[in-house]
Amino acid sequence: MELARRPEWKLLTTPLVGFLLLFLGFPALVNLLYSVSTVTFETLRSPTISGFGNYFSVLVDPEFWQASWFSLRFGVLTAVVECLLGLTLAIFLSPLLEKRSGLMAPLMLPLMVAPAMVGLMYRLVLHEFVGPVPHYLYAWFGDSPAFLNVENAFWTLSVVETLQWTPFAFLLFYMAYQAIPGDVREAAAIDGASPWQILTTIDLPLMRPTIVVAFFVRFIDGFRVFDNVYTLTGSGAGGSTTSLSIYIYQAFFKQGAIGKAVAASVVLFVASFAVLYAINWLAGRKRSAA
Incomplete structure (x- = not known):
C-alpha cells in the first residue's frame, strides 16, 4: 500500500495502464x-x-458444446503427455547435455516450425492416397489405418501437437532441473538416498512450480488450438475436429x-x-x- 501511494509508482504504471486500455480495453468494449x-x-x-x-444462439448450439468438449479433451491430453515426456527427457538427458550442449539445438527444431506448416506437412505424410506412411504400411503389412478419419483424427492431432511442443516443456524442465544445486543431491546420496528417492523427495518438489506453469501454458495453448488442426483436418467429418477457435472462425468468416x-x-x-x-x-x- 505504501508503494502504491508514491508518485513515482503512478508515473511508472501509467504507460502499462495506457497500453492495456488502448490495445485490450477498446477491442474488448467493441x-x-x-x-x-x-x-x-x-x-x-x-x-x-x-x-x-x-x-442464446451460442449456448443452445450443439456444435458449440461439441467444439468445447474437443478443445477441453485436446488441451488436457496434450498438456499431460507433453509434460510427462518433457520431464522424462529433461531428467534422463541432463547428464548428456551437460557434456554435449550442442545437442540442445536439434531438440529445439520442432519449435522453429510454424504450426500451420506442421499441419500441412503431416497432411501430406498421412494422406490416405499419396502419403508415404499409408503407402509403406500397405506394402509391409497389407493394411493401414485411416489416420484422419472420424475415429482416429483426434488421436492423430494429439500426437502431432505433442511431437511439436514437447521440446517446449523439455526446455522448461531442463532449466529447472539444472537450477537445483548439486550439493543437495550429493548430501542426499551421502545419507543413503537412492536415485529414485532423490528424484521424488528433492527434484520433483523443487521443480513443482515449473511443472504447474508448464502444464497450464500448454493446456491454454492446446485449448485454443487452431493452426495445425485447421490445416491438417479442418473441422473434420461432422465437426469431429472442430475446436472452439475453429468454431469461432467458421461462424465469423463462413457463416457471416x-x-x-x-x-x-x-x-x-x-x-x-x-x-x-x-x-x-x-x-x-x-x-x-x-
Missing part, C-alpha cells in the same frame, strides 16, 4: 457491443443492439454470423478468466495456509 448486436460486414460501423440473442462469433469468444473469455481466477484463489489460500 466485442461486447457486437456480441449484443445484429451486425454484418456491411453494418460493422452501425450495429443494431438486439439483446442477448447471440449468447459476426455477433454469434463474438458472443462465443466472450463466453470463452469469461470461462477462461473464471478458471484462472479460481486457480489463483486456490494458490493464494495455499500460500496463506503455509
Whole structure:
C-alpha cells in the first residue's frame, strides 16, 4: 500500500495502464457491443443492439458444446503427455547435455516450425492416397489405418501437437532441473538416498512450480488450438475436429454470423478468466495456509 501511494509508482504504471486500455480495453468494449448486436460486414460501423440473442444462439448450439468438449479433451491430453515426456527427457538427458550442449539445438527444431506448416506437412505424410506412411504400411503389412478419419483424427492431432511442443516443456524442465544445486543431491546420496528417492523427495518438489506453469501454458495453448488442426483436418467429418477457435472462425468468416462469433469468444473469455481466477484463489489460500 505504501508503494502504491508514491508518485513515482503512478508515473511508472501509467504507460502499462495506457497500453492495456488502448490495445485490450477498446477491442474488448467493441466485442461486447457486437456480441449484443445484429451486425454484418456491411453494418460493422452501425450495429443494431438486439439483446442477448447471440449468447442464446451460442449456448443452445450443439456444435458449440461439441467444439468445447474437443478443445477441453485436446488441451488436457496434450498438456499431460507433453509434460510427462518433457520431464522424462529433461531428467534422463541432463547428464548428456551437460557434456554435449550442442545437442540442445536439434531438440529445439520442432519449435522453429510454424504450426500451420506442421499441419500441412503431416497432411501430406498421412494422406490416405499419396502419403508415404499409408503407402509403406500397405506394402509391409497389407493394411493401414485411416489416420484422419472420424475415429482416429483426434488421436492423430494429439500426437502431432505433442511431437511439436514437447521440446517446449523439455526446455522448461531442463532449466529447472539444472537450477537445483548439486550439493543437495550429493548430501542426499551421502545419507543413503537412492536415485529414485532423490528424484521424488528433492527434484520433483523443487521443480513443482515449473511443472504447474508448464502444464497450464500448454493446456491454454492446446485449448485454443487452431493452426495445425485447421490445416491438417479442418473441422473434420461432422465437426469431429472442430475446436472452439475453429468454431469461432467458421461462424465469423463462413457463416457471416459476426455477433454469434463474438458472443462465443466472450463466453470463452469469461470461462477462461473464471478458471484462472479460481486457480489463483486456490494458490493464494495455499500460500496463506503455509
